[in-house]
Amino acid sequence: MTTPRTANLTTLTITQPDDWHIHLRDGLALERTVPDIAKTFNRVICMPNLVPPVKTVEEAESYRARIMAHVPKAHGAEVAFDPRMVLYLTDHTDPAEILKLKNSSHVQAVKLYPAGATTNSHSGVSDLSKVYDVIAQMEEHGVPFLLHGEVTHNHVDIFDREKRFLDEVLEPLLKRFPRLRLVLEHITTGDAAAFVQAQGANVGATITPQHLLFNRNHMLVGGIRPHFYCLPILKRQSHQTALIEVATSGNPKFFLGTDSAPHAQDKKENACGCAGCYTAPFAIELYAEAFEQAGKLDKLEGFASFFGADFYGLPRNTRTITLVKNEQIVPESFAYFGDQKLVPLRAGETLTWSIQQDATHGFSS
Ligand SMILES: NC(=O)N[C@@H](CC(=O)O)C(=O)O
Ligand SMILES: [Zn+2]
Numbered sequence: 001m002t003t004p005r006t007a008n009l010t011t012l013t014i015t016q017p018d019d020w021h022i023h024l025r026d027g028l029a030l031e032r033t034v035p036d037i038a039k040t041f042n043r044v045i046c047m048p049n050l051v052p053p054v055k056t057v058e059e060a061e062s063y064r065a066r067i068m069a070h071v072p073k074a075h076g077a078e079v080a081f082d083p084r085m086v087l088y089l090t091d092h093t094d095p096a097e098i099l100k101l102k103n104s105s106h107v108q109a110v111k112l113y114p115a116g117a118t119t120n121s122h123s124g125v126s127d128l129s130k131v132y133d134v135i136a137q138m139e140e141h142g143v144p145f146l147l148h149g150e151v152t153h154n155h156v157d158i159f160d161r162e163k164r165f166l167d168e169v170l171e172p173l174l175k176r177f178p179r180l181r182l183v184l185e186h187i188t189t190g191d192a193a194a195f196v197q198a199q200g201a202n203v204g205a206t207i208t209p210q211h212l213l214f215n216r217n218h219m220l221v222g223g224i225r226p227h228f229y230c231l232p233i234l235k236r237q238s239h240q241t242a243l244i245e246v247a248t249s250g251n252p253k254f255f256l257g258t259d260s261a262p263h264a265q266d267k268k269e270n271a272c273g274c275a276g277c278y279t280a281p282f283a284i285e286l287y288a289e290a291f292e293q294a295g296k297l298d299k300l301e302g303f304a305s306f307f308g309a310d311f312y313g314l315p316r317n318t319r320t321i322t323l324v325k326n327e328q329i330v331p332e333s334f335a336y337f338g339d340q341k342l343v344p345l346r347a348g349e350t351l352t353w354s355i356q357q358d359a360t361h362g363f364s365s
C-alpha cells in the first residue's frame, strides 16, 4: 500500500499565504473583514463590487485607505497586510484609466462582472465589444483582467453558465487579445480547469475552499443550506474532483482565492438569499483540510503562497505561518456591521487544522 508522503503530518510551516480574491465590503463591515483576513494573509486582491463600485484609481486609493484604517496591531506594530486594489469595468470605463492604474502603486488589475452575473454586478459590462479599447490597453500594458466567468442570459441554466462563458466569451476574447493576462476567478467546473490548463502562462485561475470541499449535494440534499450558496454555484461531484486535481497538482496556473463574501445572516437565511460564503477567519485551515484529504499537503504552499504572487509579478512573502493539527470549532456567528450577525461557512462544525498562535500572532520571520 502506498502512503502519501504527508499522511501523518501534525504541523506544517509554509510561507505566509496571499488571497487573490476577497470581498472586504466597506464601512462598518471592515471592522470584521480586515482583521479576520489580515491575521493570516499578506496580499489580498480586494474585489471592487461595492455600492457604488470602485471604478477609478482615485476611488481605489481611497477605498484602500479605509481598509488600512482597520489593520490590527500586533505588539504595537501593524501586521504585514497589503491590499491590492482592482477597478470595476463598466461600459463607460475610460481607456486612459489603464495608464493611471499602471502608474499607481496599489492598483493591480481590472475586474469584469458581466452585468447581472452576481452580487452588485448591475453596473457591469453589458457587452464586451463595448470595452475592447480598454482591454487593448490592458493587453498592451500587461494589466491582469480578472473575470467572473458566467454568461447571464435568462434562458441559460445556472449550472451551465460557466461552461457557456468559456465557449462564447472567453475563447473569442483570447483569440482577439492573445497576450492578455487573465485570471478566471473562482472556477467551479472541470471544463474551466481544462480550459485554463490548455492556455499559455498568461492565463491563470483562482479556486475557493468551498469548491474544493463541497459539491451541490452538500447544499441541497436533506434540506437547502443557504450558507453553501455562492456564485458560481457549487456543481456536481465530478467537477469538485477535477478542481481538487488541478489545485493540488503543483500547476502554477491555479492559485488561492477565497472569494470570502460576507452577507449578514438575515440576507442569507431569506426567501431570496444572497450569494456568498464567509471563510476569511479560517480560510487557510479549510484549504489545508482539502489538500490533506487529497494526500497533497506538500502542494499547499505553492498554491497558497507562491503561484499567485508569481502570476502577478509580486515578490513571494518572506514570513511563514505554521498550521497545527489541532481541532477548532467554527463559531456559530460573528458580530457584523454594528449589531448584525454573520454566519460563516461550516458554522458550529469542527475543523481539523488551526494556525499556531505564537508571540507574533502566528507569524515567524
Ligand atoms: N461569490 C459570491 O457568491 N458572491 C460575491 C460576488 C462574486 O464573487 O461573484 C459577493 O460579492 O457577494
Ligand atoms: Zn464572482
Ligand SMILES: [Zn+2]
Binding pocket: 021, 022, 023, 047, 186, 259, 261
Ligand atoms: Zn468574489
